[in-house]
Amino acid sequence: MSAVPGLQLGPEHVEEDVKTSTHELAAETEWRFEVPFSSNIEIKLIRGTAEIFGTEIPIGHAYSFSGYKGAIWTWYGCTIEVKGIPSVDYTSEETPMGTYTNAHFALQRLRGQAQEQNSSGPRVLIVGPDDAGKTTLIKMLTSYGQRLGERVTVVNMNPKEGLLSLPGTLTAATFSTILDVEDGWGSSPTTGPSGVPVKVPLVYYLGLEHPEQNTKLYKKIVSRMALAVNSRLSESDQCKSSGCIIDTPGSISTTAPYELIQHIVAEFSVNVIISLGSERLYSDLVKKFETERSKSSTAEKITVIKLAKSGGVVDRDANYMKEVRHDQVKRYFYGEPKRPLSPYTMTVDFDQLQIYKLPEQDNLNLSFMPVGYEGDLNKPILEKQAITPLLTNAVAAILHARLNDSVEDMVISTVMGFVYILEVDEKKKKVKLLAPIMGRLPARPMVTSSFPEVILNT
Numbered sequence: 001m002s003a004v005p006g007l008q009l010g011p012e013h014v015e016e017d018v019k020t021s022t023h024e025l026a027a028e029t030e031w032r033f034e035v036p037f038s039s040n041i042e043i044k045l046i047r048g049t050a051e052i053f054g055t056e057i058p059i060g061h062a063y064s065f066s067g068y069k070g071a072i073w074t075w076y077g078c079t080i081e082v083k084g085i086p087s088v089d090y091t092s093e094e095t096p097m098g099t100y101t102n103a104h105f106a107l108q109r110l111r112g113q114a115q116e117q118n119s120s121g122p123r124v125l126i127v128g129p130d131d132a133g134k135t136t137l138i139k140m141l142t143s144y145g146q147r148l149g150e151r152v153t154v155v156n157m158n159p160k161e162g163l164l165s166l167p168g169t170l171t172a173a174t175f176s177t178i179l180d181v182e183d184g185w186g187s188s189p190t191t192g193p194s195g196v197p198v199k200v201p202l203v204y205y206l207g208l209e210h211p212e213q214n215t216k217l218y219k220k221i222v223s224r225m226a227l228a229v230n231s232r233l234s235e236s237d238q239c240k241s242s243g244c245i246i247d248t249p250g251s252i253s254t255t256a257p258y259e260l261i262q263h264i265v266a267e268f269s270v271n272v273i274i275s276l277g278s279e280r281l282y283s284d285l286v287k288k289f290e291t292e293r294s295k296s297s298t299a300e301k302i303t304v305i306k307l308a309k310s311g312g313v314v315d316r317d318a319n320y321m322k323e324v325r326h327d328q329v330k331r332y333f334y335g336e337p338k339r340p341l342s343p344y345t346m347t348v349d350f351d352q353l354q355i356y357k358l359p360e361q362d363n364l365n366l367s368f369m370p371v372g373y374e375g376d377l378n379k380p381i382l383e384k385q386a387i388t389p390l391l392t393n394a395v396a397a398i399l400h401a402r403l404n405d406s407v408e409d410m411v412i413s414t415v416m417g418f419v420y421i422l423e424v425d426e427k428k429k430k431v432k433l434l435a436p437i438m439g440r441l442p443a444r445p446m447v448t449s450s451f452p453e454v455i456l457n458t
């Protein structure tokens with residue numbers, strides 16, 4: 001078939017016959033599904049009520065999923081229509097939704113008390129192994145809170161995956177409007193017009209996959225983030241009483257003495273810890289935080305709760321996580337299928353750029369690191385990066401810091417945005433950059449790293 005004249009629509013745009021199936025879900029069951037990045041399915045609620053990780057979905061709206069593992073949950077029963085074929089799909093009657101909702105109501109009680117006493121609401125830390133369902137639980141608790149009018153601040157301390165930002169960053173954002181279920185959390189201002197209100201995250205750059213690659217740097221950013229979040233919470237009574245929920249990487253929960261957990265608890269004045277999917281961790285944390293603190297008459301009490309891992313949570317291997325990160329970076333520059341962006345290419349001179357990198361050792365594989373590695377203490381926390389073709393395909397964070405700030409100040413500066421290095425021409429001393437929006441390159445320092453490892457086919 002030839003292209004449609006004038007519209008540049010080729011045969012690939014002609015709709016294929018897509019298989020449509022209907023699923024009847026009984027009350028308190030969930031339909032779990034997986035879709036690889038190479039395909040796409042559309043889900044529509046036809047009858048009843050249903051939600052995706054706490055966010056209610058309306059009848060008749062088609063949600064599109066690609067590269068997604070998730071579930072549709074219903075409290076009272078529903079019918080869904082699915083266009084396309086998921087790689088995995090089944091219905092489950094056994095879910096921990098009852099206990100997850102109890103956790104939500106317990107947090108609501110604390111928020112109610114905080115409102116009455118004009119004090120701080122719960123500061124909740126979620127810990128547990130990799131792929132325990134921590135992020136999913138946070139989405140659920142945030143959505144349930146938001147549906148009751150709370151303004152919950154979510155803090156992502158897991159650099160493996162970005163929250164409203166790119167992988168390798170640590171972020172915080174207050175959620176007062178609905179989460180975008182297709183996109184996970186929603187979109188930030190750089191992602192263009194959106195049906196769901198955009199969220200403005202506070203972003204810090206770590207540039208590493210695991211905090212253990214440089215605990216000194218990670219701790220510094222945790223402390224800076226805690227300061228920023230605490231001051232943001234104190235600016236609004238509602239944010240203050242709604243409190244915050246902190247997501248963490250599984251690696252910090254694996255071995256005692258849980259140094260990084262202790263650091264986060266201290267900096268954010270955490271008063272509720274939810275241990276997800278690990279009895280051993282729960283028991284260690286009870287001893288460490290509940291029992292120890294109960295001996296002190298002045299320290300605020302910490303409640304440690306254990307919750308079971310959902311049978312639906314899927315293990316994601318290294319290759320899948322690579323695809324997730326590639327997708328996050330691609331969406332940042334090119335937008336989403338429904339809301340594409342036209343990224344902007346600019347060419348700048350070498351001397352317009354001041355690029356830094358983490359000291360070389362810190363980019364090494366985690367398995368080479370001794371436990372509690374603090375970075376090379378003799379090296380500065382950031383080093384000047386020479387502009388060479390080796391920078392091609394690197395993602396660089398543009399900081400809010402000024403060019404003449406010290407590197408110590410730069411690492412605790414927030415991120416303005418990101419550019420992708422397309423080409424370095426050593427002869428002409430020019431660098432070609434990709435930016436998500438049009439504009440002049442700000443005269444600010446940039447930091448780059450080998451993580452996330454993404455090659456965009458531009």
Ligand SMILES: Nc1ncnc2c1ncn2[C@@H]1O[C@H](COP(=O)(O)OP(=O)(O)OP(=O)(O)O)[C@@H](O)[C@H]1O
Binds near residue numbers: 068133
């Ligand atoms: N009930 C469920 N049914 C189907 N898939 C689910 C369910 N709960 C979670 N998942 C999926 O399982 C995967 C892992 O969950 P999640 O990201 O919440 O784990 P995590 O503990 O935060 O992982 P990590 O610490 O490694 O980032 C995600 O792709 C998520 O969408």
